[in-house]
Amino acid sequence: MAVTSARMLRLLSIFGVGATLTAEELAERLGVSVRFVRRDIDTLRDLGYEIEAVRGVGGGYRLGRATRLPPVVFDEDQAVAAAVALQTVPTILSGIRENSARALATLRQAMPARSRIRTEPFRVSAARNYWEFPAAPIDAEIIRVIGGAINRQHLVRVDYTGEDEPETLTLEPHDLVVWAARWYLVAFEPDADRWRAMRVDRLDPRMPTGRTFDRRDLPDGDPVAFVMSTHDRGDIPEEWPCRGSALVSLPAPVVARFAPGGATVEYATDSSCRLTLGAWSWAGLAGLLLTFDADLADIEPAELRQALRSLRARIDEGLRSDA
Structure with missing residues (x-):
């Protein structure tokens, strides 16, 4: 009976996502036969429950739209996901740290003991390293x-602006x-x-307009791909000790x-653009430019040109020593 009850709670949590799944798909997720799924x-x-x-x-x-699930029907994997998400959200949203901590505490109190045990070891702290270029958390x-x-x-x-x-x-x-670590609106x-x-x-x-619109087909059908391939998305060069630019082919x-x-x-031609970026050193900035594996021209400033020359000399010396 305990196994059956746990399986039905797991079934409810799967339905809670809102997807339509076949009996075979449900059976695969639950690790049981289709006969058990239909019986549950x-x-x-x-x-x-309106299924x-x-x-x-x-x-x-x-799950029928009018159906109300019991509160906090989490399986163990969902419990872990919720704990991690609530602890890391302050890195991308400001003014939400206290609320996310209270939400996590409330969730843990409402979870079954088995799920709660899985979340308690998760104490997540976010730290920045020099290879990251995140923006400041945005107002929630x-x-x-x-x-x-x-x-x-x-x-x-x-x-x-x-x-x-x-x-x-x-x-x-x-x-x-x-x-x-930046928020973009596709509109x-x-x-x-x-x-x-x-x-x-x-x-x-x-102020809210209250005026409705009909959704349109997104470019390429994918908002993520659209953001990543749009060059004029409102980005600005971040403040770094070293900052330069080059025309990239x-x-x-x-x-x-x-x-x-x-x-x-910045768009230049159909086959070239100007890339402006920053780093903690001129050598680091030069290395970032080289990762594009493309011809470079009109490189500014002089410090960046010198860093590229230094890298070339070091590479040439290393190749000679291996010969």
């Missing part, structure tokens, strides 16, 4: 406002993307008839995808 579903229905059978292509079973309230507009499909009015003069924009917000700008990837920390939302979308956080990419 019948038991859950007898207990009052819908969806017919046709893509059919299977799903901005994420709440924009995230709510995305969910409700409401137009947003924002003041946007770009490279030029600040401007007020009307946007159709579609997705939020966190990449390189369509109706007035300009274009898609944009925009740094959220440069947006200041105005690669298309801007390619360089934008692989440039370190805190770098900027």
Whole structure:
């Protein structure tokens, strides 16, 4: 009986994701036969849970929308995921550290003992190293406002501080993307008839509009790929002891995808762009440029050119000694 009850709780947690799964997929996740799955579903229905059978292509079973799950139905892996997420979220959101700590404490109190034991060893501390280029944590309230507009499909009015003069924009917000510890909004700008990837920390939302919009098909169908390949996404060069630039013989979308956080990419031609980035030393900055394995030109400043010459001399000397 204990095994059956645990399996049904696990089944409820799987349904809680909102997906429609076949009996075979559920059986594989639970490690039991399809017969056991169908019997557990019948038991859950007898207990009052609305488990819908969806017919046709893509059919299977799903939890009815009116069904309320028991509080905190976590399996052990979900418990660990929640503990890690709540402890690391302050690295990308500001003003939320105390709330995330209280949420974790509440979750642990509500969890079954077995799940709680799995989360207690997780005390996560985030530290920065010199190979990371993260942005400062963003205001959690901005994420709440924009995230709510995305969910409700409401137009947003924002003041946007770009490279030029600040401007007020009307946007159709579609997705939020966190990449390189930076928040980006993927939105369509109706007035300009274009898609944009925009740094959220440069947006200041105005009063809610309450006006709805219809979702559009995303470029390439993937908000992450769109952000990573958009060179004019609002990034600005971060402050580093050494900062320089070069004309790189690669298309801007390619360089934008692989440039370190805190770098900027400017379109030059269809096959080249200017990359501006920073590092803790001129040699480090030169090394970052070389990782693109492309021809470089118009390298600035003189210190960066000298660092590249020094690296070339060291490499030549190393190759001669191995000959």
